[in-house]
Amino acid sequence: MNAVSSTQSAVQSGSRWTIADAMKIRADDPTTTMPVIDYAFPVIDSDVWQWDTWLLRDIHGKTVTFKGWYVMFALVADRAATGDTTEGWHSRNNYSYIGYYYSRTGNGADWKFGGRVIKEGANSRSWEWSGCAVMRENSANTVDLFYTSVNDTPSESVPSYTTGRILADATGVWFEGFDVCTDMFQADGVNYANIVEDAYWDFRDPHIFRNPDDNQIYALFEGNVPGMRGNFTIGSDEMGPVPPATTVPAGAQYGAAAIGIARLTSDSTRGDFSKWEMLPALVTALGVNDQTERPHVVFQDGLTYLFTISHHSTFTGNSTGPDGVYGFVSRNGIFGPYAPLNGSGLVLGNPSAAPYETYSHFVDPAGYVQSFIDTLPQPGSADPQDPATYRIGGTLAPTVKIVLEGERTYLTEVHAYGQVYAQGVWPTSSAFDKRS
Numbered sequence: 001m002n003a004v005s006s007t008q009s010a011v012q013s014g015s016r017w018t019i020a021d022a023m024k025i026r027a028d029d030p031t032t033t034m035p036v037i038d039y040a041f042p043v044i045d046s047d048v049w050q051w052d053t054w055l056l057r058d059i060h061g062k063t064v065t066f067k068g069w070y071v072m073f074a075l076v077a078d079r080a081a082t083g084d085t086t087e088g089w090h091s092r093n094n095y096s097y098i099g100y101y102y103s104r105t106g107n108g109a110d111w112k113f114g115g116r117v118i119k120e121g122a123n124s125r126s127w128e129w130s131g132c133a134v135m136r137e138n139s140a141n142t143v144d145l146f147y148t149s150v151n152d153t154p155s156e157s158v159p160s161y162t163t164g165r166i167l168a169d170a171t172g173v174w175f176e177g178f179d180v181c182t183d184m185f186q187a188d189g190v191n192y193a194n195i196v197e198d199a200y201w202d203f204r205d206p207h208i209f210r211n212p213d214d215n216q217i218y219a220l221f222e223g224n225v226p227g228m229r230g231n232f233t234i235g236s237d238e239m240g241p242v243p244p245a246t247t248v249p250a251g252a253q254y255g256a257a258a259i260g261i262a263r264l265t266s267d268s269t270r271g272d273f274s275k276w277e278m279l280p281a282l283v284t285a286l287g288v289n290d291q292t293e294r295p296h297v298v299f300q301d302g303l304t305y306l307f308t309i310s311h312h313s314t315f316t317g318n319s320t321g322p323d324g325v326y327g328f329v330s331r332n333g334i335f336g337p338y339a340p341l342n343g344s345g346l347v348l349g350n351p352s353a354a355p356y357e358t359y360s361h362f363v364d365p366a367g368y369v370q371s372f373i374d375t376l377p378q379p380g381s382a383d384p385q386d387p388a389t390y391r392i393g394g395t396l397a398p399t400v401k402i403v404l405e406g407e408r409t410y411l412t413e414v415h416a417y418g419q420v421y422a423q424g425v426w427p428t429s430s431a432f433d434k435r436s
């Protein structure tokens with residue numbers, strides 16, 4: 001389709017994750033591999049399944065405590081509703097809502113589940129999927145919660161937001177508000193594929209931040225390259241510098257992931273996050289992978305680190321890699337150009353002995369990485385993917401630390417299950433500094 005391909009070349013000004021980059025992915029490299037988790041891992045709260053998790057933070061990305069409490073938000077589903085079974089775990093997306101937890105110490109052992117955040121009925125669609133929770137600048141206790149509002153019929157996936165207040169005393173943390181939900185933006189079919197172009201389109205996981213270079217507020221999100229699914233031509237730009245005689249592998253054209261970005265044009269000081277300008281993707285993975293989920297950013301040493309999670313199952317053509325977190329680095333600020341971290345893009349993957357043990361890794365500004373446990377093979381099991389013997393997680397994995405050194409990353413530390421660290425406290429006097 002001519003109209004679609006001319007649109008594609010018009011908007012594809014971003015960087016590429018190429019087939020040549022993905023060829024450099026090495027499984028089980030100790031610097032980029034999660035430790036094998038103990039089969040006897042602890043569970044934070046066995047009444048709910050917990051998966052994608054994000055910490056209370058400021059608009060610059062710093063994790064903050066509120067009145068001395070660590071606060072985390074997560075997608076959860078009630079085990080009583082799904083069934084406390086393997087099937088229940090795998091059906092969780094159809095029961096998903098945003099819950100919260102709080103802890104005095106940040107140690108995984110003492111998280112308390114606090115319940116639902118968004119008022120029941122306020123989200124006009126069926127489910128609440130991933131996003132982020134940001135303390136409003138210049139406010140003592142306003143929280144803007146960004147999330148994905150997802151519907152089954154009609155099929156919809158819309159980055160959205162809702163606002164409330166966080167409250168705490170010596171005994172715990174609770175919330176008020178979060179009773180009005182507003183759409184942010186939708187897949188436009190021009191910068192990002194919509195459902196008409198791609199029945200498997202992804203459009204979700206808003207991550208909001210203030211860009212240090214221009215002081216503007218942006219949203220990162222998961223998207224797909226615009227165009228009809230499977231109708232892409234994989235050329236030398238998508239292949240990258242591959243060995244001689246490498247031909248385009250069959251099926252590569254079904255990989256069309258994009259790390260999306262939009263700029264806020266409404267007035268955030270009034271809590272209005274309803275108007276955004278859609279911009280071309282920062283990184284596209286055309287020919288390589290069909291999903292780059294939960295994109296987020298870390299600014300360090302003048303470099304911009306862009307992280308995203310992806311699955312083994314969404315690589316296309318001959319490309320392959322583990323479930324885990326991948327990343328790209330720019331020396332020129334948020335708009336790139338980006339180079340794949342570690343040459344390949346792989347930052348932390350699951351070990352081949354436990355290929356689906358963790359997912360949804362989130363890298364904080366100090367390099368601490370949280371993830372959830374998915375399915376953990378029984379030690380010695382002949383088939384690590386055998387549902388009869390693997391243990392379902394639905395709780396947080398051990399936190400690990402990575403060091404970011406230019407274009408390289410290194411796994412350096414393994415911490416406790418669900419351990420978190422904060423880089424700031426709230427309220428602070430600087431929270432009220434308009435120049436922040």
Ligand code: FRU
Nearest residue numbers: 093129130204205293294360
């Ligand atoms: C990542 C993810 C997100 C989505 C959520 C749904 O694990 O697929 O992209 O918002 O999980 O459960």
